[in-house]
Amino acid sequence: MSETLATRLDYFENPSPERDYTIRIRIPEFTCLCPKTGQPDFATLHLEYVADQRCVELKSLKLYIVGFRDEGAFHEAVTNRILNDLVKLCEPRFMRLSAEFMVRGGIYTTVVAEHQAPSWVSTTPVSLP
Numbered sequence: 001m002s003e004t005l006a007t008r009l010d011y012f013e014n015p016s017p018e019r020d021y022t023i024r025i026r027i028p029e030f031t032c033l034c035p036k037t038g039q040p041d042f043a044t045l046h047l048e049y050v051a052d053q054r055c056v057e058l059k060s061l062k063l064y065i066v067g068f069r070d071e072g073a074f075h076e077a078v079t080n081r082i083l084n085d086l087v088k089l090c091e092p093r094f095m096r097l098s099a100e101f102m103v104r105g106g107i108y109t110t111v112v113a114e115h116q117a118p119s120w121v122s123t124t125p126v127s128l129p
Contacts, residue, residue: 005067009089010060014051020093020123023055024048027065030099035072042102049095052117056090075101079111093120
């Protein structure tokens with residue numbers, strides 16, 4: 001990835017770092033290029049994370065994501081690249097990126113990549129009656 005693309009990402013301080021809470025971001029217009037054919041690939045990205053000290057700033061995320069439109073990348077590679085850049089920026093307790101690619105040749109592809117900080121333990125979900 002070009003350094004220019006990675007430097008588009010910015011963050012802000014987590015307003016509630018003492019609490020585990022989930023941030024969910026849906027990006028329905030992700031586009032990159034197939035490295036074999038040069039044809040566009042389209043996906044919806046689903047980002048979920050539990051922030052520690054930093055949260056990703058949304059305008060910078062948008063500019064970063066738009067930068068992939070002219071980049072050739074396999075689905076698996078681009079999903080992991082985006083996750084790695086976001087983990088490096090935010091240092092979250094937990095982060096999951098799911099990339100749901102549109103059909104190509106009758107095949108749908110979904111790639112899910114996760115990161116978990118070694119010291120973080122997920123809270124037990126509450127089940128209400």
